[in-house]
Amino acid sequence: MGTIHYFAKLAATCRTVFDGMAITFSHLMRKPVTTQYPDRMDVRVQDTLPYRYRGMLEVDLEICTGCLACERACPIDCIVIDAKKDKEAGGIVMTRFDIDMAKCMYCGLCSEPCPTGSIHHTPEFEGADYSLESLVHRFIDEPVLAFKPKKGVEPDPAIAPLLERGTRYLAEFAAPAAPATKPAPKEAPSGSDDAAG
Amino acid sequence: MQAFVDGLIAAGWFAALPTQVVYALAMLLAGALVLFVFIRLVAGSTTWVERRIWARIHSRVGPNRVGPQGVLQWLTDGIKLFMKEDLVPAAADARLFRLAPYVVLMGFVATFAVIPFGSRLVIAEMDAGLLFVLTVTSLIVVGILMAGWASNNKWSLIGGIRAAAQIVSYEIPAGLSILPIVLMAGTLNLQELIRQQGWAPWEWYVFANPFAFAAFFLFFTAALAEGNRTPFDLPEAESELVACFVTEYSGVRDLMFFLVEWGNLYVIGALVTTMFLGGWNAPVLSNSVAVQTVVEFLVFFAKAYFWVFVAIWIRATLPRVRVDQLMSICWKYLVPIAFANAVAMAVWVLVFPSGQPAVAAVMTALGGALIVAFFARVAFHLRRARVRSRQRLTLSPFA
Ligand code: SF4
Ligand code: SF4
Numbered sequence: 001m002g003t004i005h006y007f008a009k010l011a012a013t014c015r016t017v018f019d020g021m022a023i024t025f026s027h028l029m030r031k032p033v034t035t036q037y038p039d040r041m042d043v044r045v046q047d048t049l050p051y052r053y054r055g056m057l058e059v060d061l062e063i064c065t066g067c068l069a070c071e072r073a074c075p076i077d078c079i080v081i082d083a084k085k086d087k088e089a090g091g092i093v094m095t096r097f098d099i100d101m102a103k104c105m106y107c108g109l110c111s112e113p114c115p116t117g118s119i120h121h122t123p124e125f126e127g128a129d130y131s132l133e134s135l136v137h138r139f140i141d142e143p144v145l146a147f148k149p150k151k152g153v154e155p156d157p158a159i160a161p162l163l164e165r166g167t168r169y170l171a172e173f174a175a176p177a178a179p180a181t182k183p184a185p186k187e188a189p190s191g192s193d194d195a196a197g
Numbered sequence: 198m199q200a201f202v203d204g205l206i207a208a209g210w211f212a213a214l215p216t217q218v219v220y221a222l223a224m225l226l227a228g229a230l231v232l233f234v235f236i237r238l239v240a241g242s243t244t245w246v247e248r249r250i251w252a253r254i255h256s257r258v259g260p261n262r263v264g265p266q267g268v269l270q271w272l273t274d275g276i277k278l279f280m281k282e283d284l285v286p287a288a289a290d291a292r293l294f295r296l297a298p299y300v301v302l303m304g305f306v307a308t309f310a311v312i313p314f315g316s317r318l319v320i321a322e323m324d325a326g327l328l329f330v331l332t333v334t335s336l337i338v339v340g341i342l343m344a345g346w347a348s349n350n351k352w353s354l355i356g357g358i359r360a361a362a363q364i365v366s367y368e369i370p371a372g373l374s375i376l377p378i379v380l381m382a383g384t385l386n387l388q389e390l391i392r393q394q395g396w397a398p399w400e401w402y403v404f405a406n407p408f409a410f411a412a413f414f415l416f417f418t419a420a421l422a423e424g425n426r427t428p429f430d431l432p433e434a435e436s437e438l439v440a441c442f443v444t445e446y447s448g449v450r451d452l453m454f455f456l457v458e459w460g461n462l463y464v465i466g467a468l469v470t471t472m473f474l475g476g477w478n479a480p481v482l483s484n485s486v487a488v489q490t491v492v493e494f495l496v497f498f499a500k501a502y503f504w505v506f507v508a509i510w511i512r513a514t515l516p517r518v519r520v521d522q523l524m525s526i527c528w529k530y531l532v533p534i535a536f537a538n539a540v541a542m543a544v545w546v547l548v549f550p551s552g553q554p555a556v557a558a559v560m561t562a563l564g565g566a567l568i569v570a571f572f573a574r575v576a577f578h579l580r581r582a583r584v585r586s587r588q589r590l591t592l593s594p595f596a
Contacts, residue, residue, distance in 0.1 A: 010530065017514075017515065018571065018574070019574060020514045020515065021510065021511070021514055021571075022571060022574035022575045022577075022578055023514075023578050024254045024510060024513055024514040025510065025571075025575050026575045026576075026578035026579045026582065027253065027254045027255075027256060028250070028253050028254060029575075029579060029590050029591065029592060030253075030256060030579075030582060030588045030589070030590055030591070031256075031588065031589040031590065031591045032252070032253065032256050032257055032258045033256045033257075033588075034256070034257050034258045036258065
């Protein structure tokens, strides 16, 4: 090791330490980039997620037709529906609609065949809970009459927006798989023809 | 402090007690005050400061939940450690294992006997103060070796041996870089050293001449290595040695090692301040002794704590060196340079026995230029951050 090499090394040490310290010092004046989830944020994370985010499942019972398509589609049987034809009530009466979110793998297979977009994913992802039982989401407390799709425009102003959301959801989320089942009323008619044929 | 106690005795207090007992009690009281109030607070809050500063350098936020901005984080950490079980491994040498943290703590706390807080605030004004500090801090090596050996764990042992090798080696450049200052001042008494300097930067020893300036950097580097701080924190190289000699420790004993680690930073800062940076010297702001004492304390504390900050900042900047690099830095670079520096200083003192004010002025200007150059470089990096990554800038420490 020559003398020049020795001093060159020393100089390099001083220079690099000097510059390194300057870089780290400059970082003291930069704003931290940390997102302080969950309580110190300007907006909830859920609101920033994309529309097609597959979070916890939600059922709009008002537009559920009781067709059981979702129950059949689920590969791991998370969904349990009890529905019976009841002449007196004038349609299908549903007494139970449970989804076991502890088992669910968020594959989205259930929401694709739904004719009305009733069962759908929400951006809600905070599913932590103290017991497995409370992760079984029960959507029906007392028997309800299932929804019957009407021809043309939905007259009930309470249901129309739900249906609107459902069809939009299906169009965006489940469109590629649409031919397998009868699509939503407002879907392209060619698809329903194929299914009928 | 002795003068203060003498004054009390003369005023007729403690008339019933022999003077020696009064002195002993006063020492005990001062020791307890320093230990329980000052060291606890400084070492404790430094853990929080350190974590916040690292976080900012990493563009993170750091602990900010316990108390306003997380200032009480160190208290909760301490309480948590207190409640942990105090384990002694079955195969350990129980007696040595239990004793080691106290030895380490003793070596560290004893330095506070001579480290001043102000012109009147010092526990013991010792003529061989500097020597005393160097000596008692060696006790830490003994404690670390004890801990490493008694744990009966290969990581602890390797860590302990590394720490011992490192501390013993770096003691030499540290001593050799203290030597120039001692030659210049002609005293080992810390208070006397400070009294010889003034409050203005051009009266500080660091700027007295080029050799003192070099000695300052040499000493700070060697002191970092002695305190097992990054980039020389080989004994606690987590990736290689788990936690080195503290691997087997838990609870309060673990806490003691941490107290020493963080408290040691302050000791390094205090020594640097005392020898090179004018200590507690402050312009006379008030005729009242009490006010002036407080001012002196604040000046000293601010200077010493600045070096704590620098050590933290270095830790966030430099990578850890390898074992062989550690040794070559010490023996091939620091020792010869510090030795040449000491000899040069001896010649300088021989030629200019009473100093050279002109040289001091030039050195001060040089130091100022260095700081200006540094901030210019910082500004350059900030501009780049804004252009390249559109990072938002802020001067608030709590943003
Ligand atoms: S998302 Fe998948 S797993 Fe979950 S309920 Fe629907 S089909 Fe079943
Ligand atoms: S597929 Fe849709 S409409 Fe059919 S039962 Fe499930 S949620 Fe109701």
